[in-house]
Amino acid sequence: MLNAAHAAFIGRYTSMSVAARDARNHPVVGRALGCRVSESRSRLTVFLSASRAAPVLACLKENGAIALAVTRPTTNETLQLKGAVVEILPLAAADAAEMAAYRESFVAELTSLGYGREFSKGVLAGNEDSVAVVVELVSVFDQTPGPRAGTRMEGRT
Amino acid sequence: MTISLEAIRRCFEGAVPAQIATCAPDGTPNVAYLSQVHYVDDRHVALSFQFFSKTRENVLANPYAMAQVIDPLSGVHYRLSLQYLQTETEGPLFQYMKARLAGVASHTGMSEVFVLRGADVYRVLDIQCAAPATVIEDRMPASLLPALRACSSRLVRCTELAALLDETLAGLAGHFGVAHAMLLMFDAASRHLYTVASLGYPESGVGSEIALGAGVIGVAAREQTPIRIGFMTSDYSYSRALRQRSGGTDGGEREIPFPGLSAPHSQMAVPITGGGRLLGVLYVESEQSMCFTYEHEDAFVALAAQLGFAMQLLEQSADRNDAVAEAPRAKVTSGEAVTVRRYAADNSVFVEGDYLIKGVAGAILWKLLSDHAQGRSEFTNRELRLDASLRLPDISDNLEARLILLHRRLQERCPYFRIEKTGRGRFRLAVDCPVRLEAVS
Numbered sequence: 314m315l316n317a318a319h320a321a322f323i324g325r326y327t328s329m330s331v332a333a334r335d336a337r338n339h340p341v342v343g344r345a346l347g348c349r350v351s352e353s354r355s356r357l358t359v360f361l362s363a364s365r366a367a368p369v370l371a372c373l374k375e376n377g378a379i380a381l382a383v384t385r386p387t388t389n390e391t392l393q394l395k396g397a398v399v400e401i402l403p404l405a406a407a408d409a410a411e412m413a414a415y416r417e418s419f420v421a422e423l424t425s426l427g428y429g430r431e432f433s434k435g436v437l438a439g440n441e442d443s444v445a446v447v448v449e450l451v452s453v454f455d456q457t458p459g460p461r462a463g464t465r466m467e468g469r470t
Numbered sequence: 471m472t473i474s475l476e477a478i479r480r481c482f483e484g485a486v487p488a489q490i491a492t493c494a495p496d497g498t499p500n501v502a503y504l505s506q507v508h509y510v511d512d513r514h515v516a517l518s519f520q521f522f523s524k525t526r527e528n529v530l531a532n533p534y535a536m537a538q539v540i541d542p543l544s545g546v547h548y549r550l551s552l553q554y555l556q557t558e559t560e561g562p563l564f565q566y567m568k569a570r571l572a573g574v575a576s577h578t579g580m581s582e583v584f585v586l587r588g589a590d591v592y593r594v595l596d597i598q599c600a601a602p603a604t605v606i607e608d609r610m611p612a613s614l615l616p617a618l619r620a621c622s623s624r625l626v627r628c629t630e631l632a633a634l635l636d637e638t639l640a641g642l643a644g645h646f647g648v649a650h651a652m653l654l655m656f657d658a659a660s661r662h663l664y665t666v667a668s669l670g671y672p673e674s675g676v677g678s679e680i681a682l683g684a685g686v687i688g689v690a691a692r693e694q695t696p697i698r699i700g701f702m703t704s705d706y707s708y709s710r711a712l713r714q715r716s717g718g719t720d721g722g723e724r725e726i727p728f729p730g731l732s733a734p735h736s737q738m739a740v741p742i743t744g745g746g747r748l749l750g751v752l753y754v755e756s757e758q759s760m761c762f763t764y765e766h767e768d769a770f771v772a773l774a775a776q777l778g779f780a781m782q783l784l785e786q787s788a789d790r791n792d793a794v795a796e797a798p799r800a801k802v803t804s805g806e807a808v809t810v811r812r813y814a815a816d817n818s819v820f821v822e823g824d825y826l827i828k829g830v831a832g833a834i835l836w837k838l839l840s841d842h843a844q845g846r847s848e849f850t851n852r853e854l855r856l857d858a859s860l861r862l863p864d865i866s867d868n869l870e871a872r873l874i875l876l877h878r879r880l881q882e883r884c885p886y887f888r889i890e891k892t893g894r895g896r897f898r899l900a901v902d903c904p905v906r907l908e909a910v911s
Contacts, residue, residue, distance in 0.1 A: 330538065332491030332501035339534040340491035340499050343600065344547060365547070365600045382489065382501040391503060435545020438601065454524075456502060458584070463523050 314450040315354040319392060319466075323357075323383050324348060324411075325418040331359060332380040333372035343369035344436070345381060346443055347415035349408070357381070357394065359446045360404070360412050362439025370444070373398045379448055382456060386422055391456040392466075396448040408445050416440070473597040475512050478548050479764040481539035482509040483700060484570060489538045490517065492528035500524045505584060507539055507550075508567050509764065510591065515550065516563060518571055519588040526590075529554040535592065538600075547600035552592035559588045562695030569686060573699035614769045617645035625776055630894075631784045631870040632877075635667040638752070638777060643669055646766070648754050650731060654680065655750040655871040656691060660829060663691055663751055666875050668729050675729025676878045677827055690739035691751050698738040698767050700760040724818050724825055726879075736761035740770045744778035749868075752777065781871075788851050788870045788895045807904040808886050812836045814911045821884050830867075831876045833860050838899045839887075839907060851895040873897070 315323075329345035343366030348359045359381060361370055373379055377398035384391040404412075420433045455464045481488075488504040502525045506518040517537070519526060529535055533554040538547055558564045568586040621641035628634040635653050642648040650670040654663040661682045668674050683692045690697040734755040742750040752774050754762065811820045818828035819835050827835060834854060841849070851869055855862060862869060877889040887901040 328487075328503075330489040330491075330501050330503070332499040332536075334491075334493045334497060334499045337534075338493050338495070338497055338532060339551070340493045340536050342489055342491035342501060342536045342538045342549060344538070364602060368549070368598075376497070378497055378499055380491070380499040380501045382503060384487075384503050386487075393501065395498065395500075432543065432545040435601075436540065436547075438545070458503075458505075458520075462521055 315350060315394075315453060317354070319453065320350040320354050322385070322390070323350060323392065323394075324415060326387075326422040327383045327385050327419065329359070330382045331361065331366065331369050332382075333369045334376070334378055335372050336375065341368040341372055344439075346437060346440055347412040348381070348383075349411050355450055356399070357396070357448045357450060358408070359448060360408065360443045361446055363442045363444055365439040370401070370446075373446060374401065379446070381448075384456075386426055389458055391458070391462075393454040393456045394448075394450055395452045395454075396450040399447040399449050402445045402447065404443055404445055408443075409440075412440055412443065473548065473599060475509065475515070475550075475594055475597065478539070478541070478597070479509050480543065481541050481548060482507050482515070483542060483760060483763070484573070485542035485700070485760065486540040488540065490525055491536045491538075492525050493532050493534070494524075494528050495531050500528055504537065506567060506571055507537055508563075508570070508589070510563065513594055514555075514591055515552070515594055516558075516567060516589040516591045518567055518586055519557060519590045520571075520584060520586060529590070537592075549598045549600060550594055551596040551598075553595055555591045555593055557588040557590050562693040563591070564589045565689050565693045566695050566697050569689060569697045570699055573701040612765075614646070614765045618769045618772060620645045621773060622776055625773075625780055628780065629784070630891075631781065631788070632874050634777070634780055634784060635874065638773070639667055639669040641773075642754065646769070648756075650734075650755045652687075652729065652753045653750060654687065654691075654753065655868050655875075656682075656748045657829065657868070658748075663687060664829075664875060665726075665729070666750075666871050666878070671729035673727065673729050674878070674882060675726060676882065677831070677875055678726040678728045680728065686737045687739045687751050687753050690741050691748055694741045694743060694748060696738065696740045696767055696771055698736075698762055700736055700762070702733055702735045702759070724816070724828060726825075731755050731757060733757075735759040738762045738767065738770065740767075740774045742774045742778045742781065744782040749778050749781055750871075785868070785870050803901060803903050805903045807906045809906045809908060810836075810839055811908045811910060814909065821886065824883065826883055827876060827879050830860065830862065831872045831879070834872060835876055835880075836907075836909075839901075839905060842899050842901055843905065843907060847898050847900070848892065849897055849899065851897075 331345045332340055332342050334340050346360045348357050381394045416437050423433045453466045455466050456462050484506055488507045490504050491501045493499050508516040510516050535552040537550045540547055567589045571584055571586050624637045624641045628637055639651055642651050652665050652668045654665050656663050662679045665675050665678045680687050682688050686697050735758055736756040738754050740752045808822055816828050817832035819826045819832045880888050886903055890898045890900055892898050
């Protein structure tokens with residue numbers, strides 16, 4: 314589903330936002346605090362704070378439809394991934410390590426742009442009550458700003 | 471709505487990108503990054519529409535959206551439940567967003583691809599904070615009301631337009647810490663704004679002109695909307711196009727250089743209006759990014775409203791008490807004559823070959839000097855207003871402002887003659903040497 318370059322791009326130095334929708338087909342949005350690509354690159358494990366991303370998690374439990382936008386602030390390179398939730402699990406030991414590594418990389422990215430420590434801490438708050446959302450990928454879109462934004466890159470037809 | 475939109479205006483400064491989630495009719499969610507969420511009023515925001523995107527396709531089919539905005543200081547996230555209303559492709563909101571987008575685009579190195587196609591207006595249905603209540607700090611920006619109050623009280627004491635202009639700039643410097651500012655008046659006939667007072671520049675630039683619609687000042691004037699940009703953008707820079715536009719038959723410039731900063735990182739232009747008419751623009755700028763906040767915008771819009779009202783009153787009252795003065799004969803002077811040349815085409819006046827002024831102020835100076843040659847030196851605003859040769863517009867001729875402009879240009883550029891105020895609506899032309907007048911048609 315994902316190529317190796319995309320898989321490597323997603324997990325570090327990026328800002329991650331998740332969208333879901335409720336029964337009325339109204340969208341909700343929240344921040345993801347890291348993600349891991351499966352070996353087959355067909356699945357993602359997205360980390361969400363149970364308290365801060367509560368509306369998103371409620372929708373995901375209800376219907377499983379999910380979109381994840383990943384952008385690197387210094388380059389504006391952006392991908393959007395869409396899929397369906399397979400399961401929602403408590404964090405495993407390896408997940409916490411993955412979140413910490415992601416966090417460190419994104420704070421470095423924000424620092425290089427001149428954002429202060431307090432800001433970065435606020436943006437990435439919520440690790441303490443996070444859960445792991447396992448997603449089966451359906452499609453990937455290039456969303457780097459510009460006329461090519463929205464182009465479907467990979468996915469099932 | 472538990473949180474007011476106004477309380478989180480800092481999130482809309484464009485310092486941190488926002489996100490928007492939408493849904494296709496088949497229930498597939500979509501999430502995208504946004505360049506700009508614009509605060510319209512306490513119930514509406516507008517999002518920048520730059521590309522035909524999935525977001526746009528979705529909201530046209532299903533008008534509900536949710537935006538996530540981030541406080542640029544604390545990093546706290548707020549979620550705005552939105553309902554799409556309409557897209558504006560012209561007018562004040564569109565122009566304001568276009569100018570701001572140019573600043574954000576330039577800041578992020580995306581000038582080439584960031585072109586505003588429309589301003590998508592949304593109703594804000596609800597606002598939720600993503601952080602637990604205990605984390606939300608009460609960090610309202612420092613109130614600018616005391617500064618506005620102090621500035622305002624200075625203005626109400628002014629009885630003349632010149633003092634009003636000077637007190638406004640002194641107030642901006644003293645109470646708001648503004649280092650660079652300008653006041654420009656609108657000339658409806660030529661559709662230009664001309665600088666009448668400035669603060670913090672090596673050259674005052676009094677008399678320099680900006681066309682309606684040019685740059686932040688010109689667009690703010692044309693659309694009668696304040697425009698505030700927090701980042702440097704060459705799209706709205708005056709340094710290129712407006713510096714030293716030349717073209718003159720006298721071998722000299724007919725333009726006074728615009729005094730503004732060559733690379734301002736923060737700019738705000740606030741139109742000054744009165745009775746629905748554009749009177750001028752209050753402009754402030756800074757070498758620092760994000761120097762002016764929403765609170766500054768509120769304060770300066772309030773200040774400009776007071777300025778507009780005061781300008782109209784002072785313009786009207788300048789005609790009062792102008793009983794024709796006993797006119798002493800002009801003093802006979804001796805010495806070398808200075809040559810004053812007037813070009814009828816644009817009323818430009820050159821003194822000893824140096825460009826001084828043009829337009830209505832140029833015509834006024836020419837009339838004064840011609841009358842002076844006949845032995846007159848005392849004048850009234852009223853007679854200028856009634857003088858058909860000056861062709862002043864009926865209403866809003868801004869005569870007082872033009873006299874201030876002329877007075878200041880003479881003070882800065884011409885040691886031979888000057889305008890001296892002798893009372894309300896009255897003044898004297900003082901001439902220190904013989905003058906040779908040359909009219910060029």
